[in-house]
Amino acid sequence: MSILGGGIFKGMAVTLRNFIGSYFYKERLTTNDYEWRAKDKLPQSIGDYPKEEGEQLRDTTTVNHYSRNFPMLLHDTGEPMDTIRCVACQICERECPPQCIYIEKSTEKKENADGKPQFYPAKFDIDVSVCMSCQICVEVCPFDAIVMNSQFELSTPNRFGGLLVRRDDLLKSNDYYHKIHPQEAAARDQKMVADKAAKEAKKKAAAEKAKAAAEARAAAAAEAEAKEDTE
Amino acid sequence: MITAALNYELLQQEGLETSLLEISMGPHHPSTHGVFRMDVKLDGETVVELRPVFGYLHRNHEKLAENMTYLSSMPFTDRLDYFNSMTNNWAYALAAEKLIEVEVPERAEYLRVIMAELTRLVNHVTLVGFFINDLGALGTPLMYAFREREKILDLFEQASGARMMCNYFRFGGLRNDVPEGWLDRTRELVDRFPAFLDEYEQLLCENEIILSRTQGVGNLSRELAINAGVTGPMLRASGVNYDLRKVDAYGIYDRFKFRVPYTDGDTGDCYDRFMIRMLEMRESVAILKQALADIPEGDIIGKVSKVFKPKPAEVYGRIEGPKGELGFYLIADGTTKPYRYRVRPPSLINLTVLRDMCLGGKIADAVIILGSIDIVLGEVDR
Amino acid sequence: MSFELIKDILLATVPLLVIFPSLFAFTTWMERKALARIQNRIGPNKTGIPCTRIGLFGLGQPAADGIKMIFKEDIVPRGADKLFHLLAPILALIPAMLILCFLPLEFPWGKFISGKVQAFMLDSAVIFFFAISGLATLAIFMAGWASRNKYSLLGGMRAVAQMVSYEIPLLLSAVVVVMMVGSLNAKEIADAQTGFNWFVFTPWGLAAFVIFFIAALAETNRSPFDLPEAESEIIAGYFTEYSGFKFALFFLGEYIAMFAISGLAVTLFLGAGDGPFLTSAPWLSVVWFIAKIFGLIAVMIWLRGTLPRLRVDQLMAFAWKFLLPLSIFNILLAGLTHFALDARVAATSDAILYSIHAPHTHSGEANHEHPKPVAGQKEAVMGALHYTDKNWMGAMKWFSKAALKGHAQSRSILGWGFGIWAMSLIVLYVMAKGLDNVSRSTAKPREYLYAE
């Protein structure tokens, strides 16, 4: 036989405990403010962003190291357009689920960071109002040229033109990428180096093979010559 | 339950004509969980007719998916049931994996289970909060629920980069591995969760008002539940032991020891639906504990190209989503896009019985019955 | 009409009209803060002194809310009855303000005032209180009807049904106290409880207090009886179509009614302005009174943070099938136990008083000149004297002192007293439990099956 109103009293005990507990145990709080949370204590969320004095909110405000919000185009150290990684292959444009990327390929080639002549995007626009931050473009890009920025304050007073982010605004340096997503950027760099190495190794192997083939051919030719000579 | 409706007919027969109060509850109403509308006819406070109206959020998700590659539809599945993007992803990945035959790496399988069970926790804990809110509590249980949900969403964000639109699953695995320390954080959360559940149960499960408000309200018989295709916790609350994690044992669910709570089917009312969800959370915690203990190192995604052309085939993949059976029916025609892409939305099909359960009850009952069905309009309307 | 009378009236009413609305502002802050803490939020904490960063725990929030409310657009629906739409919030506020004046609040300006220290010192204050507080029902009905909105109408109808039903247990639980004091005068009821003779300490008083408090929750539409404004069902009930200043007036009226009805509960059961240190500082009585009101309001907030609301039929069933029989039974029990106890104890205490002939002092100092007839006799006599003064607490204190010294009659008095108290508490509990079982459907936690 239960006490009359026992369940209600139990519930009231819980709320009382929470009432008092909320003054003493910060982890009880629904909204977590950064002030009390130890720096090394994760999860990191909005409040955990280390605010530095005088930092521009507009430019580098990130949510945390993991968040993604809007794509950006990467360039390596140097002049943005000289070191842009994008070669305007338009895969991202095709794969973009809400179709918010607009690319126009350049007509002539230009040297990229590696000194190789490549096409570059003459126009590369992304519509903020349509983009849904899904990161598909990042995944399909074979050149690691597009990655996610975590900047989220993208509002503008102009509804039509202002929401279309142009190529030059999209271009961000790899250093910036390292700043906002250190783990991911490091992994990507590592992968790129590995890819390059693999490619070079492949190239080398191919060259060697070609060399060997050439040698073989030369040898064969020599042999044939010798044969001819003997004949 | 039917008496009220019968009494109403009686009054009509005797010539004591009263006019009914017609109310359009929704699409902007505090407790219709989105842009859902119920056209209700009231006799006093008693519901004598109820017609669900929806489609305000319809965007023809299926047609969209037919015009893009398999991979491109993945982020759109997040937006179906935006509470449970991880399980939506999984259901779609599961269906598509049947088309392309790919081996999912071990670690990815474990992480999938972890993500799905965390999603279940998120869904159930917020559902219970909203349900009690519908009962009229001033958001206290909801706030506790949101606190726990935030913690889990933080974990999702760290793993996938987004809190709700995770877009994390890929055909053959997952998009990326979880960051360093993520598993430890998850373990910490999972270890703490039962304590929260204890408190939650103490707050809610014996409260006399909740008991008398929910018991005997919105009864759903076992036969009707099965026939109407009701799935998920709602089905189990009506006394059917049917959990796809056990039945299909998709993924690696057969490796975990967990129990499926269900009722004896005598009542199948709102209280049962509420309690089944409370109990399921405990089982999810049990699964999570096992998965987090056993998770191996290794690859995260199998060998699949981003754009593929599956052989012509028809597949139907389904998982036990937090709301019920979430199925994806795909027809491949040999191109990079699906010829037909169909979502079986559990929220929509569970709504089939809404009218049956609400008639004869009070208007306040209709609200909590809708709450106990657990719908998300993103999925109902697609 | 003399100047004196005007001065008296002003001195008695103006403080009420100043203190309570400002307490309203504080209470909204307190409620928001307490609910936030119950929900593990921080609550208002930024609104302090304007143009500074001083937060003052958000104490500026009510002022900010008030300013917002005043400057908001006042929207009247097209089909609404404009006159009644305007009148309803005013009509909701007036009775609430009016009933405050019946509370026996004694402001400490006795030397400026001639005679009456209470605003309306009517002989039938309690019945007036109930009569006028019933007018709020009309205001709510008016609001619901005039808005020309179905949700408002439903809210209004719920409010009327609920407030009419809960007025009965409210009144009946107050009847017990009126019966004991033998007066409807609030001042006399307050005076009868000085020296911690609060009626809540008696079993029937406790039961009546609980009933009164529950019914008061329903009368003021507080959770878990906030059906007329049930957000999840009928949006905001009768004030769905109210905004801006009219909404603020409703809000104010509701809170003032809350103060008033808590004030009545304090008057009837919690000893009105009674409390410690009153002999040295009589002005504390106002402080105690308001502190007790706040105590009750804190409980209301606490309940609001915890409980969901009832359904409309359960609400009615609770009023008519649980509270009403219980309060009627309580009146019966109160009469029975009170008079049974009184007869027994009065006889014994008379015996004690008659048993001695020597004059006694009330001071309690030992008089060594007289021989002690029985151990504890003096204390017992003190107890008996207190008893005839209807000062139960004092009587109990002295009787127990006497009983400790081995005074047999005191022991028997205490035994009888406690026995009857305990018995009546048990009887009340069993009655409540039985009524609960009868009136409420047998809802209880269930067991569930598990499939491996």
Add this chain to the structure above:
Amino acid sequence: MSELCHESLLKEFPEAQWDEAAGAVILPAANARTIAEWLLASGWDYCSNVTGVDYLEVEVKEKITNDAGETETVPRIEAGRIDVVYHLYSMANKTGPLVLKQRTGREGATAESLTPVWRSCDLQEREVYDLFGVDFKGHPDQRRILMWDEFEGHPMRRDYTEPFDYEWEPTPHAEILAKHQRGKVIV
């Protein structure tokens, strides 16, 4: 579980066809309801998924061997059709799925409603009616479900063209979409 399979159905109702490629039983239009009732009685208690599939009229080129013994490519016009697909499971026996299809032409598409047999078809058949324009005979409450009542056309049909968007605004996105529509972006 041998009885809960399509073979037993085919044995009972020889007029039903088995489509090997799709793994589905094609119900004859005449007695779809009867078959469904038999299926329900024989243990398929749960109809999970109901949907439509629209097939346009296509020209299929087939290689056939002609009378002369040579192989030649002959174009053949395959008529357009709409399939209404039902996925059945058995909750009692925990088996499934059994896929049923009702075939109908694209013009004046009609199908037998299975809602009287499985309530779960109710909203889903309404959806098929709404989006594909299949008229379900015997459906208790056939109305549009996702689109509004005044809506014309059936958006999930493959030849459906969007009407003029009266909410259209000249956003920059229009440029992108136009490019996609011109087919410059090849997928």
Add this chain to the structure above:
Amino acid sequence: MTQEITFWVLAVIAVLGALVAVRRRNLIHGVFALMIFFASLSGLFLLLLAEFIAAVQILVYIGAVGILLLFAIMLTERVTGDDARDITSRGSFWGWAAALAVLVVLLLPAIQGADLSQVAKPINPSVKALGQQMMEPYVVTLEVLALLLTAALIGAVAASQGGEKTKEDTDDA
């Protein structure tokens, strides 16, 4: 002086309220006007120091009768009263005549036979005295009235329950 002013103010409000109650076509307005009449009547009682009567006037007439009227009106369909009912319409003559007749038959003799000097005599209108009067000389009347009201209440409940229960009448509370 103040008392006279108060009396006149209250009296005018009462008469106006009564007139509005009769004249308004909108039934809800009419009921509220009637309540204003009741309230000012209660004020008049208070002016006569009959505070208990005043309280009961509010409690019963406004709190109970008024709400009852409102409920009754709520259950009817046409609340705003757009029918062409008018005080000067057909049959109004008989209404006026009946009112006048009541005045003549009841009020005039009362006024004529009134001994105003007796009214001016001070009485003790305290609640206690009233209670004692009710419990001592009029106790039988009180009890009979109470019994009658209880019987009426039970009868009303029985009547509203309807005849024999045809359908299974479960308690849905």
